[in-house]
Amino acid sequence: MSDPPATASLHRLPLHDRHVALGARMAPFAGWEMPLQYESVLDEHHAVRDGAGMFDVSHMGRVTLDGPAAAAALRGVTTFDVTTIAPGEAHYSLFCNAEGGIDDDVFVYRIENARWLVVVNAANAEAGSARLRTAYPAARDVTTATVMLAVQGPRAIELLSGVLGDSLAEVAPRHCLAFAWRGVEVLLARTGYTGEDGMECILPAEAGGALWDALVGAGVRPAGLAARDTLRLEAALPLHGHDIDAATSPYEAGLGFAVSLDDTAPFTGRAALEAAHATPPARRLACIRILERAVPRAEMEVLDASGTAVTALTSGTFSPTLRAGIGMAYLPAPLASPGTPLHVRVRDRLVPAEVVRRPFYRRPRARATEA
C-alpha cells in the first residue's frame, strides 16, 4: 500500500519508499520530504561515531561543469581559488555576495582536469545552480538525475569497499574519483559533514536503490537529518541559514581558509572580503558548552559572566557523544576565547556555560603500533 502523494510543494527523494519502509519519520526540509530519523536519533548518531551510518542527502544541489574553461569560470563565483585544486581533489568553498556575506557554503570536486562537480545546500540549490549556470552556461544541474549517499563512520571505508569491490582506503581525505560499479559511474569523495571518516557517493538515480540496499545489507545503518545535525554540531561544522548566512563574514565564522586572496582573479565579493580580511573581526563564532544538564537551542539568549545579554545561540543541541548541551554563537572578540564563563537562558533559567575550543568532538587518532 503506497503512501498518499507528496503535498504539491514538496520534492520526494528517489529513495523515498525505502525510507518509509524502514519506518522513517519524514519531515519537510528545504522543500523536500526528508527522513528525520528511523528508529532512534541517539542510535543513529552512535552508529556513525562507532561503526558506519548512511544519510540520503540527494536533496542537496549538484551541478557539473565540464570543459577547459570551467576552472576560470568557477573561480569567478566562489571564494576559494579552485584553479589550485588538482584533479582528484576537492575543497570547501563559499558563495559570497558583494558585501562579503555568505550566500552558501559549498564543496567543489575536481574529478578530472576539466571535469568539476559543485555540491550546494538544498535550501540554496536554486540560487546556487543559477549562479553557476550564469558563470558557465554549459553547467548542468544533475540534482534530480542523481542520488547522493553519505556513508560515514570509522567502518565506512571498509564496508563501502566491500560493496564496491575495491579497496578505497588509498583514496586520501578530500580526494575524489569516478568509480565503475555494476555498469554505472559512481563519483566517490572522501568528504563528509560528521567529523568522521567516510565517503559521499553520487550516482545515477536509477542505480541509487541498488547501492543503498547493498550498503544496508553490509551493515551500514540508515541515519536521518536529526542525527546529521547532532553529528555536525559536535564537529563544530556550520549550518548555513543558522551559523552562517548572507550577513555573516567568513572571517567572523572562522572560515578564512575557504577564501583565497593570493591570486588576482576577480570573484564575487572579493573587494568586501579584502577589506574584511584587513581588520580583525569584532565578533567570532564560538563553541559554547553548557555546564549543567540542559538542552540549549538556537535563539536562546547568551549572557556574559555579569549577566548582561550579549547575543543569541545560532545553533544548539544535546551532544550524544559528550552527554552535554552544546551550541554556537557569535561572541564579541574579547569573550570568544576558550574558558570564558557565560550563561545561557534556557526557558526561565540561567544555566552556566563556557566557551570551549572547537571542535567539541574530534575523532580519536588511530594508535601508532608499538615498536
Add this chain to the structure above:
Amino acid sequence: MDVPDQLLYTDSDEWVRIEGGASGDAGDEVVIGITDYAQDQLGDIVFVELPPVGRALTAGVAFGVVESIKAVSDLNAPVTGEVLEVNESLADAPEQVNADPYGAGWFLRVRLGVPLDRSALLTAEAYRAFRLDGGS
C-alpha cells in the same frame, strides 16, 4: 502501545498510579509519569526538568518539561497535591523514560491535596481508544 490497566491517564499522555491500594482521597499518595505512547512520540529523551520536593502541583497546570533531541514537551499535572519525591536518577539517565515509562522512568511521587477527580482522568480503556483513534 503499552497501556497498563491499573493506571489512570490524561489526554496529554501522563499516567497516575494510586499507591498502597488506596482510593485516591486527599492525603493518599500517587506516582506519575508519561505513557509509552508519549515516549515513543518524543523519541530519545535527553532531559527531564522536574519540580523539587515540596512544590505544589495543580491539576492541568504545567509542572515541568521533557525534551528529546528535536522536541520540548510540557508536563501537565494530572493531580493536585504536593511533591514528596522526585526520580533523581532521570538527571543522569533520562533514557529510562523511553525504556521503562511505567517503572524506572517514573517522574514524581505526590501526596494528593484534594481527592482525585476521576472525571478529569481516563481509564486505560478510554486512553487506549483515545490514542488509537489518533485523538489530539
